Amino acid sequence: MRAYDIIAKKRDGLVLNESELKYLIDGYVQGVIPDYQISAFTMAVFFQGMTNDETASLTKIMLESGDKVDLSGIPGVKVDKHSTGGVGDKLSLIVGPLVAAAGIPVAKMSGRGLGHTGGTIDKLSSIPGFQVQLSTDRFIKQVREIGLAIVGQTGNLVPADKKLYALRDVTATVESLPLIASSIMSKKLASGAEKIVLDVKVGSGAFMKSKDDAFQLARAMVRIGQDMNRETVAVISNMDEPLGNMVGNALEVEEAIEVLSGRGPEDLRNISLELGAWMITLAGAAFGIDEAKEKLASFIDDKSGLNKLAAMIRAQGGDDHVVSDTSILPQGKYVSRVYAPQSGVLSEVNAHQVGLAAMTAGAGRSTKEDNIDMGAGIKLAAKMGQKVKKGELLAEVYAESTEKAQAALNILEQAYAFGEYKEQPMIFGTVTSRDNESSA
């Protein structure tokens, strides 16, 4: 077998078998097959795509390239949640505690953020004292004891994906549905969950810009889950404007606490309940989405979700007073403000622009080495569809220097447009393992 022939086969639109894919990926991880052959291959995949079987094989091969987390020491059905990434996406901080409150163990490994979307691990790091790196043993012990842990990745999970993603990232071959699907699913499968709920975001602030692409990606990932005997559901949700009103690490922790306290913005509450409902339904703790949502809503009302969050913060060394007093979180010293330049209806609050502005304010990384200002970010005072008057406050930028606040402001001002607004649903549809697909 030669790498050359495998590349040429894919280039010419032929289907690769599992042993060919394995030869390529294993050879790459072992350093036998060079970068330049793999980047030619991923570009060929960009143009020719992959069949379902090829995508499933690739996922399996990547999954087998490293360690797998063994969650069998935790009783109950382990359900994981994954988001393809959006701006203001603090859903794990809300959904995790609510699902744990329902008695379903949540053992979640999460990533750091890069680019215009933030990472859950960065957000949690803004809580004074909070430890994101636990040993696997301590991670599992914590989930057994309190039902909830959110930590950075432990062990050498999916090294093939790490190496492949780094290469795709510099060769313009990230944007390939089968490569995205296998990358996400290999990591989820390696994290040990038995059931998986995927939040596939679509819109200006998401990786997927079109609903068609988002549904295709969702189908590809659900099919992989099915092939690997892990029931998987994908919810396709709207990311045209930021989720909730807060973007930035400490600010998003604050807003998650708001929602778990029964306050907070409605869009954020609704999608939290939807995703959580799928999780506990898959785990067998509810008989349908509507019942599940009611159940989770009751865990907001009786504060048991908030208490779970506090328990997790405590267990991971953080100051759990934060759940009743968010003023202990860091906050950017300098504030700049965007005011409405005209009266009218906000037809756009572009999530991508808001994400870039938050990153510029100091809330995110443009390269892996960048430092984050935990108190930096953006508070939106108005959302899409809202009628505003000229001079009314649209948003506040928090930053650690006036320069950063001003630079962020310059970007943030580009996020707004006025005109006609057509209301869009928050959730466009769902793809399930049973191949039942509903779309709004």
Next chain:
Amino acid sequence: MRAYDIIAKKRDGLVLNESELKYLIDGYVQGVIPDYQISAFTMAVFFQGMTNDETASLTKIMLESGDKVDLSGIPGVKVDKHSTGGVGDKLSLIVGPLVAAAGIPVAKMSGRGLGHTGGTIDKLSSIPGFQVQLSTDRFIKQVREIGLAIVGQTGNLVPADKKLYALRDVTATVESLPLIASSIMSKKLASGAEKIVLDVKVGSGAFMKSKDDAFQLARAMVRIGQDMNRETVAVISNMDEPLGNMVGNALEVEEAIEVLSGRGPEDLRNISLELGAWMITLAGAAFGIDEAKEKLASFIDDKSGLNKLAAMIRAQGGDDHVVSDTSILPQGKYVSRVYAPQSGVLSEVNAHQVGLAAMTAGAGRSTKEDNIDMGAGIKLAAKMGQKVKKGELLAEVYAESTEKAQAALNILEQAYAFGEYKEQPMIFGTVTSRDNESSA
């Protein structure tokens, strides 16, 4: 400017400007842009193609990456000939002397062979004493004195193409028309010719398998020549069966001498006259192809072409007795023979198979490091369309060991098919700078 953005732009089907291509190619030659970005780029070009302007820019950038041969010290119009490669293609050994006999200087740099097609330089090396590496000064002096020199490449010509071709060769991105066209033309332009005649071969033994592709490649190259103010003509010729009857280094020198002596196979003589006629017409030494052919035919009849070859061999240190006594050429010690397994009409003598068989016999290299047996090769005793009887001799294999002779035989036997034969023209058409195109 970032390599990433240029790759993404090509991937998405947008047109690159000259400064973007220059950034990429110069950066690659300087080692600033890594292999893995360039191979992703060439794969994107494979799928998205290049406009005429892009192809011309790429050619110019590659041309400027290294030395250029200065032929201005040679009086007269310098015309070069290039073949895209075929099996049994010893045309340069015939056309060069004939054109020189017409008083048109031929200063030709040629390559070594790789794969199933042989290189002119290897063929000449089979002549006892013949030197293929001359200094540029001696090369030019020889052309001034006798009007003809064929040598290996001197100087650092088109290093960008060397590096790019080596990468394309291992990433399945050789097969891209604009990349092939710019690779060939940058080398021809760097070799210093003012006018260029291209022999674009099409068929089983050629790189181009379809006439459409061959004409497209021809048009792309002629257009580049035009853009660079070097009048260029491309002849599209048939390479379904080997050219002439001999394949192998010494055997092809022998057959070239046969043609220059007024003997030798008709197909070889005809295409030699056609290509030579275009060369002397472009150089202004004839007023039309028919007149030019007659002129060149007279240089066969009066042996002035053969005398030019002898003069070149002498000037380059070789034994010029070879032109009257080819028995001084090396010949493989072992012979194996293919006989017709049935009676009937030969519907196929597959050039690719014959080329592979010759390589296996020892006449070619499968890797750059392989040694060549100068006396190895194949003598065809029957050509396509010929009626043969069961048991009649089809071909002889010459090799330096019985093992090589037998291995070659096993491949050669696959080259033959019997059945209906439809005669094909030797020349399918011509593409000229004046955009006049004729096709047979």
